[in-house]
Every structure is written in structure tokens, then in C-alpha cells.
Amino acid sequence: MYRIGNQRIAAPILAFVSLVVLASFLGCGPYRPDVQGPFNVYLTLPDDTSHGMVVNYHTLPPAANSEVRYDTVSRAGTADTYSSHTEGTPQAFTYVPDGRLVHCVRLQALAPATTYYFVVGDAKSGYSKEYKFRTLPEHSEGLTFVNGGDMGTSDAAKTLLKLAAAREPWFAIVGGDLSYASRAPSGAKEWDHWFRNWSECMVTPQGYSIPIVTTVGNHELKDQPASPAFDDRSPFYWRFFGHQGEHPYFSRKIGDAAFVFLDSGNLVPHEGAQTEWLAAELAKYKDAPVKFAVYHQPLYPSYRDFEGDSAAVGRKLWEPLFDQYRVAAAFEHHDHTFKRSKRIKNNEVNPEGTLYLGDGCFGQKPRKVDGKPRWYLEKSSSTAHFWLVNQTKDTLRFQAINTEGKVFDECTLPVAPDAPVSNAPAAAAAQPVQQPETAGAAK
Numbered sequence: 291m292y293r294i295g296n297q298r299i300a301a302p303i304l305a306f307v308s309l310v311v312l313a314s315f316l317g318c319g320p321y322r323p324d325v326q327g328p329f330n331v332y333l334t335l336p337d338d339t340s341h342g343m344v345v346n347y348h349t350l351p352p353a354a355n356s357e358v359r360y361d362t363v364s365r366a367g368t369a370d371t372y373s374s375h376t377e378g379t380p381q382a383f384t385y386v387p388d389g390r391l392v393h394c395v396r397l398q399a400l401a402p403a404t405t406y407y408f409v410v411g412d413a414k415s416g417y418s419k420e421y422k423f424r425t426l427p428e429h430s431e432g433l434t435f436v437n438g439g440d441m442g443t444s445d446a447a448k449t450l451l452k453l454a455a456a457r458e459p460w461f462a463i464v465g466g467d468l469s470y471a472s473r474a475p476s477g478a479k480e481w482d483h484w485f486r487n488w489s490e491c492m493v494t495p496q497g498y499s500i501p502i503v504t505t506v507g508n509h510e511l512k513d514q515p516a517s518p519a520f521d522d523r524s525p526f527y528w529r530f531f532g533h534q535g536e537h538p539y540f541s542r543k544i545g546d547a548a549f550v551f552l553d554s555g556n557l558v559p560h561e562g563a564q565t566e567w568l569a570a571e572l573a574k575y576k577d578a579p580v581k582f583a584v585y586h587q588p589l590y591p592s593y594r595d596f597e598g599d600s601a602a603v604g605r606k607l608w609e610p611l612f613d614q615y616r617v618a619a620a621f622e623h624h625d626h627t628f629k630r631s632k633r634i635k636n637n638e639v640n641p642e643g644t645l646y647l648g649d650g651c652f653g654q655k656p657r658k659v660d661g662k663p664r665w666y667l668e669k670s671s672s673t674a675h676f677w678l679v680n681q682t683k684d685t686l687r688f689q690a691i692n693t694e695g696k697v698f699d700e701c702t703l704p705v706a707p708d709a710p711v712s713n714a715p716a717a718a719a720a721q722p723v724q725q726p727e728t729a730g731a732a733k
């Protein structure tokens with residue numbers, strides 16, 4: 291026994307306390323972000339994309355409530371001068387040592403295509419600086435969005451985010467493998483780094499924060515979850531982005547454009563309920579002239595095995611639905627390469643078919659493509675990039691942009707509003723207008 295003052299202390303307890311003090315002194319203690327007030331402020335898209343916005347942020351405890359104060363004119367961050375406010379209920383994120391509160395506030399009954407200025411927080415935690423967003427219009431003419439996946443927090447990721455924001459996209463899609471953070475509670479530090487990059491870089495030249503839409507990737511999954519619950523199997527992703535849908539698959543409609551966001555076998559399998567939902571959802575949107583699908587693992591990979599499990603089951607169950615309902619483009623990820631497929635229908639090259647664009651290289655180091663021709667690929671290369679998509683009255687334009695901001699591949703598809711859903715006349719094949727970088731490209 292040892293004595294401190296009048297207290298007799300057992301040697302093991304003293305050793306433990308000493309270790310904790312030493313670890314804390316050396317910065318080895320549990321991670322706790324060095325922040326005051328709200329942090330990790332980000333936007334996600336609601337079901338009604340033209341009349342709402344979902345505002346998300348984190349605070350360290352305690353917090354009284356979740357609150358967004360907003361207005362159509364700038365109030366320079368003075369919280370009590372904003373004309374409107376909406377409240378929500380914070381969720382305690384007990385998985386991480388700091389026990390942070392995750393706030394998700396759904397703004398509703400907003401005007402379309404309108405600028406809103408906002409702050410988040412509460413009287414106890416304090417309020418954020420002022421941000422602004424723009425609600426989406428009720429039409430999709432002029433639709434501009436970016437897509438990529440497999441990001442992390444590298445310098446390349448930051449570069450690509452800034453280049454993406456410079457194109458004034460209405461929103462950004464990240465198709466899985468967002469932060470590459472540890473799935474252990476200590477991963478909070480890497481997620482905070484990722485959110486910091488996102489909120490700093492994903493601001494347009496006009497100052498708009500860019501909403502994010504996500505799908506789940508394999509790097510969002512815990513190795514040995516204790517239960518089948520989504521928030522146990524994917525603790526960070528599900529807590530931060532699970533609110534986008536009741537399931538890991540969901541849809542959004544923006545004017546004439548319908549998007550289905552899918553889970554390629556990470557939290558839920560392709561088969562069963564998800565594929566039944568996909569069939570029903572595409573049937574619901576059968577008259578939408580423009581349809582996109584987004585998911586993580588590719589049906590037509592540029593690096594991995596064509597016969598890999600996820601690719602094969604996706605082609606068997608999802609591709610017939612993409613064909614039937616004439617999905618214009620499917621955004622694929624996971625392979626850390628660049629690729630553009632030929633137009634494919636019924637597992638064959640077909641001028642009416644779907645474009646498969648990818649392959650998830652929005653910050654991760656590009657992998658080498660194998661150099662062997664793959665019959666379904668128009669182009670592939672080892673190039674970090676993101677996709678920029680624009681819709682005009684008659685055309686969908688797809689541009690691949692690298693870390694130098696250069697458009698290194700581009701193609702267009704017609705928007706065919708009057709074309710029937712199936713047995714449609716052949717649409718023009720994708721028209722490449724610029725030669726790609728082809729490091730070992732498969733042609």
C-alpha cells in the first residue's frame with residue numbers, strides 16, 4: 291500500500307491512475323474533438339428535394355435540443371434575428387468516447403430554387419457561423435451534380451472536392467467508402483477529419499454548401515458486429531447518413547430525373563426485398579425520361595473480377611430492371627480506377643443500353659487497370675477523378691475530371707422524354723468527344 295496525504299492507495303490502482311495521467315499528458319487518451327459549439331455541419335437531401343433540406347451537425351454534450359434558424363436574407367450569424375426556425379431531437383452517439391450528439395433537422399415547406407441562410411446550435415452549446423444553401427428547382431433542366439466514391443482524407447481527395455465544388459453542383463453523390471476511418475470507436479477522429487474536409491472544400495464559388503447523397507460501401511462495415519442492426523454493423527455511416535431512407539436503399543426525384551440509390555450487398559443483399567423494391571420504384575418512375583442508379587460494388591468492374599460475387603449477382607438481378615426501365619447511367623465505385631463502359635443491355639453491347647460509369651477514385655490512390663481488353667469497357671485508366679453530369683433540354687453530358695481540373699473524358703446521351711419504356715427505338719450511342727488518358731486502357 292502507498293499513502294497519498296491521509297489516503298492509503300493500493301499499488302495497482304495507483305499504477306492505473308498514473309498510466310491514465312501519463313497517457314493524457316502524452317495525448318494518448320480517448321479522442322475528443324477540440325471544438326466549441328456545433329461542428330461537422332453538413333446537408334443531406336430530403337424526399338421532397340425542391341421544398342426542403344436536411345441540416346445535420348454534431349455537438350459535444352450537453353445540448354438542449356437541435357435547432358436550425360434560417361431566413362431568405364443573410365442575418366450575419368446573429369441567431370435571434372432569423373425569421374424561421376425548426377427544431378429536432380438530438381441522438382446521443384454513445385459508440386464514441388466523447389458521447390457526441392448527432393443532430394438531424396428537417397426543414398420543410400421551403401420555396402424551390404431559393405437561397406436560405408442558416409445557423410445551427412442552441413443557447414447552451416452556442417450557434418455556428420452562418421451557412422447558406424439553395425433548394426433544388428422543381429425541374430431538372432440544368433441539373434448539375436457530381437459523383438464519385440472511395441475518398442478518404444488525402445490531399446488528392448481535398449483537391450478533387452475543391453474542383454467538384456467549383457462546378458457549382460446542385461448536390462454531390464458519394465457512392466460508398468467515404469472516410470476510410472477505423473470502424474472502432476477511435477474512428478471518430480478520422481470521420482471528423484473527413485467532415486472538416488467536406489465542409490471546407492464543398493462550398494461553391496457563390497458560397498453555397500453542397501448537399502451530399504451517399505450509398506454504403508464495404509469500408510463502412512464493422513468486422514464483427516454484435517447484432518444484425520444497421521447501427522451496430524455500420525456504426526458511423528448509419529448514424530451519420532442512415533436517415534436518408536428507411537433502408538440502405540432509397541430514391542430521390544429531381545424534376546424529370548429519378549435516382550435510385552442501392553446497397554450492393556453491404557448491409558442488405560441484392561436479392562429479396564431490395565430487388566423487389568427496385569422493381570417497384572423503377573415502375574413508379576417509368577415515365578421519368580432520365581433515370582440514374584448509384585451503388586458501390588460494380589456490375590461491370592474495371593479492376594476486379596468480372597465474375598466476382600457482387601458483380602455477377604448485380605448483373606443477374608438488377609441489370610434486367612435497368613434494361614426494362616432504360617436507366618441512362620449507373621454510377622459504380624469500389625475499384626479505384628476510371629472507367630466508362632460501352633452501352634450495355636442484356637449483358638451485351640447495345641446502342642439502347644445503360645452506361646456504367648466509375649469506378650470509385652475520388653481520393654483513393656488509383657489502381658492499375660489490367661491492360662487486358664474487357665469487351666464491355668469503352669475506356670479505363672488509372673486516374674483519380676470525379677464525374678460531372680449536366681442535363682439540358684435534350685442532352686445528358688458526362689465529363690470525367692482529374693486532379694488537375696482537366697476534363698479527360700466526355701460523352702453525351704440524348705434525353706428522350708417521349709420514348710417508350712421498353713421496346714424503345716435505338717437511341718444514339720454515347721458520343722465520345724475527347725480522347726481519354728489510357729494508362730493500360732482496355733478497349
Ligand SMILES: [Fe+2]
Nearest residue numbers: 467507508624
Ligand atoms: Fe469499396
